[in-house]
Amino acid sequence: MDKIIVSGGRQLKGTVKVSGAKNAVLPVIAASIMANEGKSVIHEVPALADVETMSEVLRNMNVNVLSHDHTLFIDSARPLKTEAPLEYVRKMRASVLVLGPLLARYGHAKVAMPGGCAIGSRPIDQHLKGFEAMGAKVHVGNGFVEAYTEDRLKGAKIYLDVPSVGATENIMMAAVLADGKTIIENCAREPEIVDLANFLNKMGGKVIGAGTETIKIEGVDTLKGTEHTTIPDRIEAGTFMVAAAITRGNVYLKGAVSDHLTSTISKLEEMGVIIEEEEEGLRVIGPEKLKAVNVKTLPYPGFPTDMQAQIMTLAMKAEGTSVISETVFENRFMHVEEFGRINGNIRIEGRSAIVEGPVQLQGAEVSATDLRAAAALIIAGLVADGYTRVTELKHLDRGYVNIVAKLKQLGADIIRVKDTTDEEEEVINETEDQITSL
Numbered sequence: 001m002d003k004i005i006v007s008g009g010r011q012l013k014g015t016v017k018v019s020g021a022k023n024a025v026l027p028v029i030a031a032s033i034m035a036n037e038g039k040s041v042i043h044e045v046p047a048l049a050d051v052e053t054m055s056e057v058l059r060n061m062n063v064n065v066l067s068h069d070h071t072l073f074i075d076s077a078r079p080l081k082t083e084a085p086l087e088y089v090r091k092m093r094a095s096v097l098v099l100g101p102l103l104a105r106y107g108h109a110k111v112a113m114p115g116g117c118a119i120g121s122r123p124i125d126q127h128l129k130g131f132e133a134m135g136a137k138v139h140v141g142n143g144f145v146e147a148y149t150e151d152r153l154k155g156a157k158i159y160l161d162v163p164s165v166g167a168t169e170n171i172m173m174a175a176v177l178a179d180g181k182t183i184i185e186n187c188a189r190e191p192e193i194v195d196l197a198n199f200l201n202k203m204g205g206k207v208i209g210a211g212t213e214t215i216k217i218e219g220v221d222t223l224k225g226t227e228h229t230t231i232p233d234r235i236e237a238g239t240f241m242v243a244a245a246i247t248r249g250n251v252y253l254k255g256a257v258s259d260h261l262t263s264t265i266s267k268l269e270e271m272g273v274i275i276e277e278e279e280e281g282l283r284v285i286g287p288e289k290l291k292a293v294n295v296k297t298l299p300y301p302g303f304p305t306d307m308q309a310q311i312m313t314l315a316m317k318a319e320g321t322s323v324i325s326e327t328v329f330e331n332r333f334m335h336v337e338e339f340g341r342i343n344g345n346i347r348i349e350g351r352s353a354i355v356e357g358p359v360q361l362q363g364a365e366v367s368a369t370d371l372r373a374a375a376a377l378i379i380a381g382l383v384a385d386g387y388t389r390v391t392e393l394k395h396l397d398r399g400y401v402n403i404v405a406k407l408k409q410l411g412a413d414i415i416r417v418k419d420t421t422d423e424e425e426e427v428i429n430e431t432e433d434q435i436t437s438l
């Protein structure tokens, strides 16, 4: 088991390039299998475990997927298998995004049923409701969800009970090849939805309204492969913004799109962080003193749940009481216990975390309970006394490209080691020696 060791106290300075967005590229890869002619070429693909898992899901279905230099070449022209087994869904819930494309192209899809996960129960009832409205029969049993239709899917009017990102994507993909018009109401408005709609339209689809509450799709008969560049990862950008702010640093985030980060920028500015828009990205300057803030996570354009743990780290260093409420997932405060280990002063009241600051964080061994908790704990380590050791890095590897190298490039004292105590101790001793000799 690998560990990341961070020694606190360095200000982050310099430039970092934002990678392509995990949550944009995964649905795009899933959608590409609807092409029955031509290859899809996807650029700015982040080198992440989730991208590898999604590529494996496709290969297992007989799709030809090649990866070279941040570009994926996907050829799905030959007949495909229409199943995705549990080994993939267990690694990555986004595997369920092949349901819509397979059902639309082949009239059949069988995918292992994703269970709950660390952050909540995460049902897929809204995805299935959409497929049923389009005429599919859906059967859930023996750990699988299977959807089938003898005729082509039919366009339908679908109202989502919650603006689910995954349900909007799955239904939008299925509807592109359906017969007639589909209207999805109360849909998710995330930039990743817009990116997927752009990709589908380049494949020959007819999708309008992505980015608003209502998406209208006119079904077409066939789709072909196309070329596409993944949008920059707004959550990775936000994570580095917090890292810059907490270390009183000065970091230029090349590629960060301010329009995708409005709520994050607004909350950081409320805390006193200086954010300047430059030609190709954002500059973030951390203040001497941070101010407490109240944050409530909401579907886009509200404050992202995927930034909740990171802003909580910042709140621990801010003067006063911050209230951080999580309304998207019912169990996304597991990092609070880990923050307690490093001297955080946080109590949970219902769906809110009450954060008293500022505290002097103290390095300790902490476990990354989910992807964003991993990033938040690393950020905490940047300003903690001594060494913070972060374990359970499998979550981190799903969603951050080279985070250690990127932070190091900005001046952080950070290293990733294999879990051999000797090696770890050696690294710590060497680092301590270096620091003493400065």
Ligand SMILES: CC(=O)N[C@H]1[C@@H](OP(=O)(O)OP(=O)(O)OC[C@H]2O[C@@H](n3ccc(=O)[nH]c3=O)[C@H](O)[C@@H]2O)O[C@H](CO)[C@@H](O)[C@@H]1O
Pocket: 022, 023, 024, 026, 094, 120, 121, 122, 123, 124, 125, 126, 127, 128, 162, 163, 164, 165, 166, 167, 188, 299, 305, 306, 328, 329, 330
């Ligand atoms: C790969 C990807 O893009 N993941 C993102 C996506 O996840 P994902 O697409 O899984 O998240 P959803 O938007 O679907 O979930 C939001 C809420 O809706 C509920 N729900 C969802 C579907 C459904 O059929 N029924 C239902 O009740 C969920 O339990 C959750 O409480 O959006 C989340 C919310 O912004 C982000 O945290 C994830 O990073």
Ligand SMILES: C=C(OP(=O)(O)O)C(=O)O
Pocket: 023, 093, 094, 119, 306, 371, 372, 399
């Ligand atoms: C929750 C997340 O992702 P996923 O939906 O892939 O689990 C995330 O990116 O923070």
